[in-house]
Amino acid sequence: MLTPEELHAEMKEYNEFQMKLVQENPWLIPASIALTTIPMAICVHGFWKNRQLSKMLKIEREKTKQLVLGPTVTDKNDKVCCNKKPNKFVLGHHESKNYRPFKFH
Numbered sequence: 001m002l003t004p005e006e007l008h009a010e011m012k013e014y015n016e017f018q019m020k021l022v023q024e025n026p027w028l029i030p031a032s033i034a035l036t037t038i039p040m041a042i043c044v045h046g047f048w049k050n051r052q053l054s055k056m057l058k059i060e061r062e063k064t065k066q067l068v069l070g071p072t073v074t075d076k077n078d079k080v081c082c083n084k085k086p087n088k089f090v091l092g093h094h095e096s097k098n099y100r101p102f103k104f105h
Contacts, residue, residue, distance in 0.1 A: 002010065022028060
């Protein structure tokens with residue numbers, strides 16, 4: 001194990017090497033920043049795009065669900081629904097149909 005003095009000397013030597021490298025090649029600074037910034041920007045963009053598409057998919061699934069269920073009677077004033085003639089004696093005829101439950105994946 002290194003003693004504190006040896007550790008300090010190693011760190012000082014490493015820092016001097018890094019400073020010398022940057023002084024000889026100043027173009028490394030913007031290149032290294034770009035190498036870290038560009039992948040991060042791509043990840044952030046992908047995350048937000050995925051969120052938007054996920055929300056659009058949920059909306060489309062809900063629309064499909066509503067289309068499968070079809071229109072329903074909202075009031076009891078003998079409105080025509082499902083292209084059937086109004087029937088004064090049977091209300092809520094949608095409840096008697098056996099629809100397959102809609103599954104979200």
